[in-house]
Amino acid sequence: MEASIADCKRAGLDFFNCDNKRARSTQRHCCRIRFSNDVGFDDMASDFIIDEHNNARFDYSIRVSSKARYAKLQIKPYLGLEVVIPTRFPKKAVPELIRQHAGWIEKQLRKHQQQYVKPELPGDIFLAIDDSTTQISEFRSDDYDDNILSLRQWVRKRAWEILPPMLEGLSQTCELDYQKVSIRSQKTRWGSCSSRGTISLNDQLVFVPAATAEYLMIHELCHTRHMNHSRKFWALVESHCADFRYHESVLNRARAHIPEWFQYSMSR
Numbered sequence: 001m002e003a004s005i006a007d008c009k010r011a012g013l014d015f016f017n018c019d020n021k022r023a024r025s026t027q028r029h030c031c032r033i034r035f036s037n038d039v040g041f042d043d044m045a046s047d048f049i050i051d052e053h054n055n056a057r058f059d060y061s062i063r064v065s066s067k068a069r070y071a072k073l074q075i076k077p078y079l080g081l082e083v084v085i086p087t088r089f090p091k092k093a094v095p096e097l098i099r100q101h102a103g104w105i106e107k108q109l110r111k112h113q114q115q116y117v118k119p120e121l122p123g124d125i126f127l128a129i130d131d132s133t134t135q136i137s138e139f140r141s142d143d144y145d146d147n148i149l150s151l152r153q154w155v156r157k158r159a160w161e162i163l164p165p166m167l168e169g170l171s172q173t174c175e176l177d178y179q180k181v182s183i184r185s186q187k188t189r190w191g192s193c194s195s196r197g198t199i200s201l202n203d204q205l206v207f208v209p210a211a212t213a214e215y216l217m218i219h220e221l222c223h224t225r226h227m228n229h230s231r232k233f234w235a236l237v238e239s240h241c242a243d244f245r246y247h248e249s250v251l252n253r254a255r256a257h258i259p260e261w262f263q264y265s266m267s268r
C-alpha cells in the first residue's frame with residue numbers, strides 16, 4: 001500500500017506500527033493499514049485491512065489499469081481479492097472501498113473456496129531466476145498438503161541460496177548498504193525495506209526472470225536512501241536500472257510465473 005502516515009490519517013485510517021505504543025493503543029479502531037514491524041516502506045500495491053465491524057481480515061492486491069474506467073473488486077483463484085483501479089483513482093481510498101463491500105467480498109471468497117480444485121502436484125519445478133528445471137522424483141507422503149509443504153520448503157531453501165548473494169552483489173555494485181536480509185512468503189508483496197535497513201524479499205522471486213528480481217532488489221536498496229517513492233527515489237532507481245518501468249510491469253503481471261500448486265499453497 002503506497003501511502004504516507006498523513007495519507008492514512010486523511011483517509012480516516014489508523015496507521016498501525018508495532019513499535020509505537022500510541023499506535024498500539026488505537027488498535028480498536030475500525031480499520032488500519034499495517035506496513036511492517038518497524039517503521040519502513042513496503043512495496044507494490046498490496047496490503048490487508050482489518051474490518052473490525054465485520055470482524056474480518058481482507059488481504060488484497062491492487063492492480064492499476066489504464067483501461068479500467070471504474071474501480072472493480074474481483075476474486076482471483078487461490079490469491080483472493082484483487083482491486084483493479086483506473087490510473088487516477090487514489091490508492092488510499094481502496095481500504096474504504098473494501099470495507100463498504102465487506103459482505104459481498106466475504107460471500108464471494110467463501111464461494112470460491114468451495115470451488116477450489118487442488119492443482120496437480122508438479123513433475124518438475126522451473127525456476128525462471130536461474131533458468132533451472134528440477135525433476136521431482138518422488139513425493140514422500142500420501143497426504144497432498146504435506147507434499148505441497150515439502151515443495152514450499154524446497155522453494156524457500158532455493159530462495160535462501162539464490163536471493164541473498166544477488167542482493168549482496170547489487171549492494172556492492174550500486175554502493176547502497178543494507179543491514180539484514182529476510183526472506184518471507186508474502187501473498188502479494190515482492191519486497192520491503194525497513195528504516196533499520198532490513199530488506200525483506202519474497203521467496204516467489206525465484207519464479208521471475210533474474211533481471212526483474214534484480215530490479216526489485218535495486219528498488220529496495222534505493223529505499224535505504226529514500227523511504228518514499230519521490231522523484232529523487234525514482235531517479236536513483238533509474239540510475240541503476242534504466243529498464244525499471246518494464247520490470248515493474250513484469251512484476252505486476254508476475255502471477256503468470258507462479259506455478260498453480262504454489263498459488264494453491266498460499267491459500268492454505
Ligand SMILES: [Zn+2]
Nearest residue numbers: 042043044219
Ligand atoms: Zn518502493
